[in-house]
Amino acid sequence: MANFLTVGEAADALGVTPRQLRYLGIGAITSVDGSRLYDADGLALVALYGRVAARFEAWGLPVWRARAALLYLEADIRAACLQRGAPVLVLDPWRGVVRVAASTSAPKTQTIAIRPVLAEMRARVAHTRTERPALWTGRAFTRAPELVAAV
Numbered sequence: 001m002a003n004f005l006t007v008g009e010a011a012d013a014l015g016v017t018p019r020q021l022r023y024l025g026i027g028a029i030t031s032v033d034g035s036r037l038y039d040a041d042g043l044a045l046v047a048l049y050g051r052v053a054a055r056f057e058a059w060g061l062p063v064w065r066a067r068a069a070l071l072y073l074e075a076d077i078r079a080a081c082l083q084r085g086a087p088v089l090v091l092d093p094w095r096g097v098v099r100v101a102a103s104t105s106a107p108k109t110q111t112i113a114i115r116p117v118l119a120e121m122r123a124r125v126a127h128t129r130t131e132r133p134a135l136w137t138g139r140a141f142t143r144a145p146e147l148v149a150a151v
Contacts, residue, residue, distance in 0.1 A: 003039065003129045004029070010038040013124040014046055024049065026070050037135075041081045043121035044114065045070060048077065048089060051112050052098060061096040069098035076100045080114055087114045 007028075011018040026049055027042030038046075053066040070077070073089075080087035080100050089112040090101050104111055129135075 003125045004037040004135065005039075005043070005125055005128055006135050007036055007038070009128050009132075009135070010043055010046070013043060013121075013128060014050075016046075021046065024067065026067070026074065038125075040118060040122040040125045041078050043125065044081065044118040045074060045077055047117050047121060048112060048114065051117070052089065052091065055091055055093075055109075055112075056096065059093045059096075061093070065096045066098070073098060073100055077114065081118050088112060089114060 005013060007018045007021055011021045014021070022036070024046060027038055027045035028036045029039060029042060031037055049066060049070045052070065053063045056066045057063055077089075077100055080102075083102070085102055088101055088104055090099050090104050091110045091112070092098070093110065100114075
């Protein structure tokens with residue numbers, strides 16, 4: 001069963017403001033009624049952005065490249081979340097690019113494991129939905145299981 005968070009709930013889970021989350025524009029799913037919602041995969045994308053951006057900044061690369069890379073690779077990262085194994089993001093500090101790989105021999109300083117980030121975000125979503133089973137979609141409070149058919 002899919003669980004979703006509103007922009008406000010997702011921002012709280014990630015430690016950012018709703019405005020920052022909306023500006024970033026990564027990971028959101030739009031429901032039939034136009035609500036912007038986040039599932040665990042979407043939260044993982046935003047969390048991965050934070051980690052890639054921090055590494056790029058440490059390497060003296062522009063942070064906008066991290067955002068561009070995650071926007072461009074969103075579908076690939078979501079697909080990697082569904083696969084078995086230990087997918088990673090491989091960062092190239094010389095060219096400032098990111099790619100998704102099933103595994104790699106690159107140094108740990110140039111990789112970010114996707115699976116642990118996804119597991120952490122799934123736990124945060126489950127915790128939030130356990131505490132507050134209904135979410136505001138813009139029109140009414142809806143229980144998360146009922147929303148699955150609308151997304």
